[in-house]
Amino acid sequence: MRTSTTIAIFTAATIVVAGVGAAFGPPSIGSPRKETTVRTTTDDQGRILSAAGHDVTPLSPEKVEQLARKLTPEQYRITQKAGTEQAFCGTLLDNKKDGMYTCVVCGLPLFKSEHKFTSGTGWPSFFVGYDPAHVAEKTDASHGMVRTEINCARCDAHLGHVFPDGPPPTGQRYCLNSESLKFVEKGTSVPKESQPLMKTEAGYFAGGCFWGVEHGFQMIPGVISVESGYQQGEVDNPTYRQVCSGNTGHAESVKVVFDPTKVDYEKLVRFFMVLHDPTQLNRQGPDYGTQYRSGIYTVGFEQQKIAEKVKADLQASPSFAGREIVTEIEPTEIFYPAEDYHQDYIEKTGRSCHVDIDGAFKAAGLKPVTKTIDH
Numbered sequence: 019m020r021t022s023t024t025i026a027i028f029t030a031a032t033i034v035v036a037g038v039g040a041a042f043g044p045p046s047i048g049s050p051r052k053e054t055t056v057r058t059t060t061d062d063q064g065r066i067l068s069a070a071g072h073d074v075t076p077l078s079p080e081k082v083e084q085l086a087r088k089l090t091p092e093q094y095r096i097t098q099k100a101g102t103e104q105a106f107c108g109t110l111l112d113n114k115k116d117g118m119y120t121c122v123v124c125g126l127p128l129f130k131s132e133h134k135f136t137s138g139t140g141w142p143s144f145f146v147g148y149d150p151a152h153v154a155e156k157t158d159a160s161h162g163m164v165r166t167e168i169n170c171a172r173c174d175a176h177l178g179h180v181f182p183d184g185p186p187p188t189g190q191r192y193c194l195n196s197e198s199l200k201f202v203e204k205g206t207s208v209p210k211e212s213q214p215l216m217k218t219e220a221g222y223f224a225g226g227c228f229w230g231v232e233h234g235f236q237m238i239p240g241v242i243s244v245e246s247g248y249q250q251g252e253v254d255n256p257t258y259r260q261v262c263s264g265n266t267g268h269a270e271s272v273k274v275v276f277d278p279t280k281v282d283y284e285k286l287v288r289f290f291m292v293l294h295d296p297t298q299l300n301r302q303g304p305d306y307g308t309q310y311r312s313g314i315y316t317v318g319f320e321q322q323k324i325a326e327k328v329k330a331d332l333q334a335s336p337s338f339a340g341r342e343i344v345t346e347i348e349p350t351e352i353f354y355p356a357e358d359y360h361q362d363y364i365e366k367t368g369r370s371c372h373v374d375i376d377g378a379f380k381a382a383g384l385k386p387v388t389k390t391i392d393h
């Protein structure tokens with residue numbers, strides 16, 4: 019029993035971080051492709067899970083062949099023979115509905131409607147994938163060009179290409195064939211193959227410079243991924259430079275994806291409220307401006323209730339006597355991931371930040387995990 023418990027904890031805490039862009043080399047056109055950070059965990063059955071909780075274990079060629087039998091000849095030509103549909107002919111080019119775009123072969127979610135943009139190229143275009151672990155990249159030297167091909171990470175279906183000339187904040191343009199995608203509209207039933215294997219929950223926290231806040235949350239057992247970004251502002255697709263000016267209304271924040279069976283939301287809120295100083299208005303440590311404000315951005319009524327309860331509890335406690343907690347609690351708006359060089363900043367640079375990690379762990383009654391990081 020003791021042994022199996024140890025293995026389970028180790029497995030859950032193992033995070034594999036790999037730079038995909040660097041592994042396959044830069045393309046020959048435009049500016050160099052930025053590295054994409056791919057995070058996966060392996061569960062106790064050896065299945066590879068993405069941060070979004072989906073099973074991304076590569077399928078066997080036999081299984082892919084079986085799935086490909088249901089495809090139309092055009093879908094087969096594109097996904098299995100790396101074909102391309104004619105520009106301006108795809109059925110999903112002008113689709114503006116809310117929902118997600120899944121792999122037409124295996125059903126893995128690949129893109130979200132909120133990341134779709136009009137590129138004018140004649141093919142559906144997105145500036146970021148559903149999860150970096152869902153879309154694989156490889157160098158394609160066909161047709162006398164060197165391009166970066168994108169494929170479904172689970173079934174290897176050809177999807178299209180990615181180019182470094184997209185809009186901020188990623189600067190990427192994922193150029194898709196409509197025929198390689200299946201659209202699942204928001205509010206309709208999601209097929210089983212498109213559902214996450216692990217039910218995850220997300221929480222959003224703004225507590226000053228996101229580098230340190232991200233680093234603190236990354237050490238919590240049960241937290242699957244933490245991403246730095248911007249939210250609650252007025253400009254679409256903001257860049258760091260824009261947010262830094264303090265004029266866009268965004269807060270620097272982190273998106274924390276967690277396994278609610280291992281850590282509950284209330285503990286995360288309690289951790290956060292000590293990690294940063296919730297009594298500082300539009301400021302944390304040396305950083306001043308509304309982009310450094312203290313905020314908890316909730317998903318659903320339950321999270322809002324919990325966040326408000328923790329805030330009230332703490333305000334009534336002796337440690338906050340005479341000090342007003344100014345943390346704003348609001349429903350989350352669109353979260354824009356920050357440029358890749360901001361992700362894992364503390365881990366990459368070894369720098370310190372304004373956060374009180376030891377105090378936060380004590381306040382939440384949690385113990386940090388030891389992670390295996392492979393750069």
Ligand SMILES: [Zn+2]
Pocket residue numbers: 121122123124125126170171172173174175
């Ligand atoms: Zn697939």
